[in-house]
Amino acid sequence: MKPQSLDMITTLIGFDTVSRNSNLELIHHVRDYLAGHGVESHLVSNEEQTKANLFATVGPDVEGGIVLSGHTDVVPVDGQPWDTDPFTVVQKDGRLYGRGTCDMKAFSAIALAMVPDLIKKGLKRPIHFALSYDEEIGCFGAPSMIDRLLTDIAKPSAVIVGEPTSMRPIVAHKGIAALRTTVIGHEAHSSQVQRGVSAVMTAAKLIAFIDGMMAENKAATDPACRFEPPYTTLHVGVVHGGTALNIISRECTFTWDIRSLPGDDWRRYLERFQAYADSLLPAMRAIAPAASISTEILADAPPLQDRGGVAQDLVFGLCGHTHGDVVPYAAEAGQFQERGFSVVLCGPGSIDQAHQPNEYIDVSQVTACEHFLEKLTDQLAS
Structure with a gap:
């Protein structure tokens, strides 16, 4: 491991960019670092101006370059039993500990640390850095940056998303849709269940229906499917509802996700869910006319499909692989592919x-x- 890689990893981990926080301090640091080497950065901010994507080009403004994409946000550390400060890199027993060391600041840090060498090499085709925000909560940042890449840089030949893949090429990933369902019932004393509509009990039926759809998928698994698990999954992660044991609950909200296989349209599950929810409403409204069940879409990131292409050929050659693997998690790779880029995942x-x-x-x-x-850079310099 080169000292400059460790220094940059340490620096990026030091910024607390948990998704609920701003990432601007990190982004401004990267902008200033690149500017110190004569590289201009372009920021693409969110509407609130509290977060930003960054893209920058090292090398000539010509077609055929490579985009190195990585997200700057990390997941929370709340309630986790860390042995060290999560935002301070600790090197021990051949490992670097810290939030984001794996997912996924190390990839961006290693690439950024190479900028002085990239400039010295005199690249004939460019490296494009693409750092995004809010990947961990729904891949919200990347689309606006992708829009700018399509108009502001010479057409790249490939995108490498540096998610943690143990440096194996990944040619497909699942998509993710995040949803929030709110049930409004009617409060009453719990001894008079005939006078109330329990939002919690209704939500329980809906959650069981979601689980039933996943059970159907599991039972119908295609033995040839390469994903693990080899089916579209549906999962409820958070439930909030009710105020007291002896009060029939008026409101219950739960958030859930659908992680869809490439080629499986997640909206068909939402349609089935909505039809089931609608079937519950007549009995609810017979007691409480204002009772309701509503669902909002919080995020929708498409899957990455295995379509071959320049990115795969490039990374297979660099890694010495003849084929790629697939992963069940989602990333911004599907968003790049949806806009016409050739994409592969590969990172440390x-x-x-x-x-x-x-x-x-x-x-x-x-x-x-x-x-x-x-x-990779040797190829771009040749």
Whole structure:
């Protein structure tokens, strides 16, 4: 592992960019770092001006460059039993510990640390850095940056998204839709259930229906499917409802996600869910005419489909692989592909360590990523 890689990893981990926070301090640091090497950055902010994407080009403004994409946000550490400060890199036993070391600041840090060498090499085709915000909560940041990449830079030949893949090429990932359902019932004393409409009990029926749809998918699994698990999953992660044991609950809200296989339209599950919800309303409204069930879409990130292409050929060659793998999580790769880019995932670290207390990346993975990017830039300089 090169000292400059460690320094940059340490610096980026030091910024607390949990998704609920601003990422501007990190973005401004990267902008100033690049400016110090004569590289101009372009920021694409959210509406509130509290977060920003950054893209920048090292090398000539010509077609055929490579986009290195990574998200700057990390997941929370709240309630996790960390042994060290999550936002201070600790090197121990061949590992670097810290929130984001694996998912996924190390990839961007290693690439950024190479900027002085990239400039010295005299690239004939460019490297485009693309750093986004709010990937962890729904891939919200990348689309506005992708819009700008389509208009503001010479057409790249490939996009490499540096998610933690243990430096294996990943050619497909699942999509994700995040939803929030709110049930409004009618309060009454719990001894008089005939006078109330329990939002919590209704939500329980809806949650059971969601689980039933996933059970159907599991039972109908295609043995040839390469994903693990090999079916579209539906999961309820948070439930809030009720005020007291002896009050029939007026309101209950739950958030859920659908992680869809490529080619499986997640909206068909929402349509079935909505039809079931509608079937519950007549009995609810017979007691409380204002009773309701509503669902809003919080996020919708498409899957990455295995379509071959320049990105796969490039990364297969750099990694010495003849085929790629698939992963069940979602990333901005599907959004790039949807806009016409050739995309593959490949980055250091294992997803097994992502989102965990004492998150870490093996130093050997940092070194492997360094070698990978060196080989890539050698190609771009030849």
